[in-house]
Amino acid sequence: MKNVLILLRTNFRTSYNSLAKNKKLRPIFAISIGVAGVVAFYFLLKLSRFLYNLKIPLVNISLAPLILNIVMLVAFIYLLLGSFSIMLSTLYFSSDTMLLLSLPLKERDVFSGRFVFTVFEESIWLFFLMYPFFVGYGMVNQANMIFYAETLLFVLLFPVIPLTIAVFVILPLAKKIHPKKLQNIIMIINVVFSILFVGIMQITNPAYQIVSKDALTNLFSHGFSLMRFLPTNIGVYLTISLAERNILIGTFVFTIYLVISAGLFYLCTLLSLNTYKEGLGKIRTAQYVKIVKRKAEKEFKGFSFLPTKIKAIAEKDVKMIRRDQKLSVSILPIIAYLAVFFFIFVVVLGKKSLGNESFDLSSFMLLFFFVFSSYMASLQIAPMLFYTESRSVWVLFASKITSQELLWSKFVIPFLLGEVMNALFFILMILVRHPSINMIFVSVGLALFLPFIFSIIGVSTSAMFPIFREVKSPKKIIPGKVVLIQTVMGYTMFGIAFGFFFLNRLLIKIWGGTIAGIAIFILVGILSFVVGFSLMFAGSRRLKYVEIQ
């Protein structure tokens, strides 16, 4: 127990120190995070109170239990899906693993320390995002202090069950399969599950049905009938009992929950006795996977038209995407999301033909789709490819390559991917929607030029913050400032697309559909080239030296 506490204290200290390099800034960051949490808490509290006071007129039922259950279910599913990756990283890939193994510590203590700290980390965001719904419920029902205290403990312990479920799966598997391989398998399962989940939701509950009043009532009634079978229902019983001042029943339910959580945790620590050490043993050597000699691959000739250096880097990146499962898996959801959005915007919403010259909301959604598709395929991938150079970036910067060449080489893949996606969706749009000439010109303009400008934004803004480091997840490889700038620029582009939509409407009235379409096409092209080349020039000027962390 003493060792577990020492490990926990070290984890807290490390987390606090990692808030900022500058010692003086750490409390400021901590307070800022706290303030942001309080703001979120306050907003959600207001929202929950508003929702609890709502009643569905047709069935005259309160939304409160359903909302509570939905909040808990969403948190539970999110935690359960995420907990496999979280526990795997925490248990096997923490940077202090080797150090801890060399110390006179039992594996069970190391396991317990890490598990408890993970529960704490997950509890923080649950407190700010989930607890307001409990507080709101208590306020609406004028609950007493026992309600607030027990529900707070319930929320803080909420991550225990999903995390233990993950541990029960991971520990025995990591004994047989190398944790690194297991991590990739779990990522793939998560992505496949998410895609299937979206697909099933789409089939069983098509978006266009929700707008029907009957369907809405059915949805809520259906929700109520399902409620009793949901795994998080124990939380709802606990909350309702306590709010209704049935303290004995509420506390009894809470005690059952506590016993289940503690029991599962204890079983996990027992399991760790026989399994954790063996899994850890697998990651002690560099040669963690079976060495496979690669057969000479058929050389990829797709980039033969490019200059030698740009071609070399682009081809290298293609190989990295194909071979690095972490990278390919993080690109896969982007394509999956695009397919789902295309289905909603083009197939579901596109029941009627766009043969006429007027622009309605449905047409705008279609244009919005090309902006969205370019944003996802080009702007999301460009910085990821730029920063995946990671600490190996010295190879490029010690070589005979200009910053212009480097940036254009990083531009190639996101640009081509965006173009291919847009071309594919454009063909489908033609087949499904039968658009007007005006619509074709405007769509082609956006589909053709937006991947260009979005890819350039992706690489040029990355070049302005050339900080390369080694991280566990490709998502974390992009510096926060770059994510922020690119998000703002992405929204700006959406705004511009909105402007084009109204400009097109105006031009249709003046010149007619065809000329208006051609004008928009030319305008988008000119703007893309002017802004794109300026940004590329600015990016390459900044990218003279890099920081390798």
Place this chain on the structure above:
Amino acid sequence: MIETKNLTKAFGKLLAVNNLNITVNSGEIYGFLGPNGAGKTTTIKMLAGLLKPTKGTALIDGIDILKNPIQAKGHIGLIPDSPMVYQKLTGREFLYFVADIFEVQRDSAEKKANEMFEMFSLQDKADVMIENYSHGMRQKIVISAALIHDPSVLIFDEPTVGLDPASAKLVKDLLRVLAEKGKTIFMSTHILEIAERMCDRIGIINQGELIAEGTIQELREKAKDKTANLEELFLELTGGEDTKDLIKFLGY
């Protein structure tokens, strides 16, 4: 040839390298020594064009690394202290990639790569992904990559770290052969025995300042101790002599 002119790098208030003036001639092996945090790696990064100097510059074969970085880098082969390379490429793919960036013809790169694989006994691992390599094998592939474009200047940061004794000897012999061929070799090392036996001249840096430079003989004369070995000279010049008393005091 390498020539630095008042090469200076400051990180905020910390002066990591201060007015460094050194010249390394063709065919010469120059050992760059200094205690931890003395400014060795910072100097190497500036020489290789990875870090912008705060003041001063460096000339590589007469080309200013600040004014013409691309042209200067074409003359350099860099071997950093930690061999971070693309894990998902095979050794052969990595060498071809570097060759492409340095615009080496594929035929020539293929010939050179095979020579390197043979020299470092990596033939069996040439088509295996680098993630499967040990630290020493990665170091070998980085050295191979640095030589693939036949640079006239070689910059080594701890050349033998992670290598087994046989490979370390191979690298040492290779350095001598390259120097005899007229290459300029600049290397930083902590292993004083290597520096003493291999380097034509030695520069000692401490707290960002070049505190001594010359052949072993010249350093001995400077320290007024004609029998001292490099370790003793190094400790005397860098103020590490106190450690001897400390070790004695601790009873070791």
